[in-house]
Amino acid sequence: MNNNDTIFALSSGRGKSGVAVIRISGNDLEKFAKKIIGRTPVPRHAYFTNLRDDNGEIIDQCVVIYFVAPHSFTGTDIIEIQCHGAPAVINKIFEFLRGHNMRGATPGEFSRRAFYNNKMDLSDVDGLVALLDAQTDKQRAAALRSMMGGDSAVYENWRDQMLEISAYAAAMTDYDADDLPPNIADKILGRMKTLYTAVSGALGNYKVSRAIMCGINITIVGETNVGKSSLFNRIVGSARAIVSDIPGTTRDVVSAQMDIDGYMVNLSDTAGLRATVDFVERIGIERTNTEIANADIVLHIVNIGDSITPITKDEILVINKSDTIDSHDILGAIYVSAKTGAGLPELMHEIRNRIAEITNNGESAVMINARTYDLLVTARDELFAALNDFNGDYDILSEHVRYAADAIGKILGTIGTAEILDKTFSQLCLGK
Ligand SMILES: Nc1nc2c(ncn2[C@@H]2O[C@H](COP(=O)(O)OP(=O)(O)OP(=O)(O)O)[C@@H](O)[C@H]2O)c(=O)[nH]1
Ligand SMILES: [Mg+2]
CATH class of the missing domain: 1.20.120.430 (tRNA modification GTPase MnmE domain 2)
Incomplete structure (x- = not known):
């Protein structure tokens, strides 16, 4: 990798789009900028130009901006070409640039130049x-x-x-x-x-940084048939997990990512906990235990009359199927019905509180x-x-x-x- 090479890359996303941005970085790009713009460019000015290949044929109508070193992202000269976001246009421009002794950049090469030119440190x-x-x-x-x-x-x-x-x-x-x-x-x-x-x-x-950047892990656990998958579907807003009245329906971990108050959340539904001789179900239960170990928040789902011995400390105790019962008297528990949606706002409120505690409201030194x-x-x-x-x-x-x-x-x-x-x-x- 040579820092003196003139390199180019598509800086906008791949695929069809209204506008694409191609950036060129090199040591002395003024002459080339002048050639494509048709006059001596004033740095940081936008020029509407008919970009022509070496035979004088128009490739595309573009906006071209010239940045003079060191006042650019990389600290080198930069030319930014804003063209139409069609693969054919982009390829044709790349071909044109290659013909002018430029090469495609490697991933991160622009930032590497910025680092070497003291525009950015590693942090x-x-x-x-x-x-x-x-x-x-x-x-x-x-x-x-x-x-x-x-x-x-x-x-x-x-x-x-x-x-x-x-x-x-x-x-x-x-x-x-x-x-x-x-x-x-x-x-x-x-x-x-x-x-x-x-x-x-x-x-x-670190936990705060990790929770913000990698997402907060929330896992739904409980005995079989208590309505974990039904609740998972209700929270996610679509029928992602299979629901049936056969105990042991869920065997694998079903996950979904969602955004709660700007925080990324990894929500998982798990195999119901019970003693079983079924080989596959036992593997599923092992996976449930791994999810519990990695969880930031555990939603422990029970039905009325079930044991409410905590699975893990600091879990949220959720009593599901509240539509089938009259009394709501277990202290500290949140009563919900995955069937009707009752109690969901209270549950989401509690989840939000826990997220705020875990993330310290997003405050982290570094x-x-x-x-x-x-x-x-x-x-x-x-x-x-x-x-x-x-x-x-x-x-x-x-x-x-x-x-x-x-x-x-x-x-x-x-x-x-x-x-x-x-x-x-x-x-x-x-x-x-
Ligand atoms: N009345 C009522 N029935 C529910 C509710 N939630 C779930 N069910 C029913 O309870 C049964 C089990 O639901 P699932 O969501 O598959 O339960 P699960 O906990 O995921 O079960 P496993 O995957 O086998 O561990 C299904 O017949 C659901 O329709 C509820 O809030 N009210
Ligand atoms: Mg299930």
Whole structure:
């Protein structure tokens, strides 16, 4: 991959659309922009142009914008061609560009250039990856904040402090106490404790990040025939799961994704719990148990007269088939009828409350993914070791804190290995 190549990609989605956007990135694109626009382009101005191939034939009517380095997404020159979104038009333009010594970009190559040209750090790229995946409003908001540098600012602040502490600690052994700021030892330890609390706190929010970005897992469980599948269908709003009066109807996990208050929810219906000798049903029940283990919220469905021993702590107890009973007197239970829809608003209200608790109403210090999680754990553990193992040797303390700073540097990509970079950028699609 050569950063000096001129590369192009379709930045809008594939398939038929009104308008498609093709972007070109290269070191000196002014001449080419002038050729296709027909005059010397003013950067960031939109030009309506008849885009012609090398034989002078019109390929399409387009809008062309020229961005001059470094004022572009990649930090290189960029030409953006807005053409009609027909595959034939796009292919013809690609053919034309290839004829001008340009090549198709690899996935994430535009962002990689932005990274190398200091337009984005790795934490911003993580945000971009998440933004392109965002399906719900909360996912969009968290990803956008991260992409726009909100997380980077937090990490940079931590890293700067760690580097400063490490430098002061190293100086403790080399300089006389008189040459150093007063109470330096106390200040170092005090600031380290604050940092340790901040990093641990961010890690404690991993569940929140995960719930927002991957979705909140809600699983419907209970004995056979209590109406789990009927309730699942009612919540999802379509007859997704098979319903019958034969106990043991559902054997596999049936899942649906939905958006509740801007949060992504993965709802699953499961095989009813009962002692059974049926081989397939037993596998189904094992899967139910896996769903319970992975659930953020369990809806425990029972019928009146059944045992209401909790399956798991913090479950929501739901009594179904309320249309067949008169008394609604079990405290803390929500009475519903999957048949008539009675009680559904109350159940959804309770689910919303639980989601708000789990997600802390969307508040999280930083958006954490699997990559940043491991590095934050390293940073936290190094700070902990520095504080816990401290025996008056400031050199060792300085080392630990520097390792912590390195871990944060890796989150930002300030300290990067090719492997981390490849992994991060390869998650992006073509044209980004
Ligand atoms: N009267 C009444 N019947 C219901 C209600 N919900 C479900 N049923 C009936 O109860 C029976 C079982 O419903 P399902 O939704 O298949 O129950 P399930 O819990 O998924 O059962 P398994 O998959 O076998 O574990 C069906 O005959 C449903 O029509 C309800 O709210 N009121
Ligand atoms: Mg079922």
